[in-house]
Amino acid sequence: MKCPKCGSENVTVQMVTETNLKREKHGIFWWLCVGWWWLPIKWLFFTLPALLVKLFAPKKYKTVTKTKSVAVCQSCGKHWEV
Ligand SMILES: [Zn+2]
Numbered sequence: 001m002k003c004p005k006c007g008s009e010n011v012t013v014q015m016v017t018e019t020n021l022k023r024e025k026h027g028i029f030w031w032l033c034v035g036w037w038w039l040p041i042k043w044l045f046f047t048l049p050a051l052l053v054k055l056f057a058p059k060k061y062k063t064v065t066k067t068k069s070v071a072v073c074q075s076c077g078k079h080w081e082v
Contacts, residue, residue, distance in 0.1 A: 001071060001082075008075035013082055016070045 001011045026035060069082040 003073035003076065003078055004080070005078040006073065006076040008073055010074040011071050012074060013069050013071045015067055017065055017067050 001013070002009060003011055070079055071082050072079040
């Protein structure tokens, strides 16, 4: 495999697991405009039902983990998904 940035063949491929429960990061501008009303609404309509579902049907739902391959160039440090 060749590095798309520097063309080096010195590339290693790693398996990376990632969970779908990611924390979102927002800037101060997002909080001023959207965050203060969006989060309660989001919580009310998405998190609360999800919690209820989790409470009453804990075996049906689980966190989704997926595995992806990430190639890392040893020469320039670029990494990308395979
Ligand atoms: Zn490279």
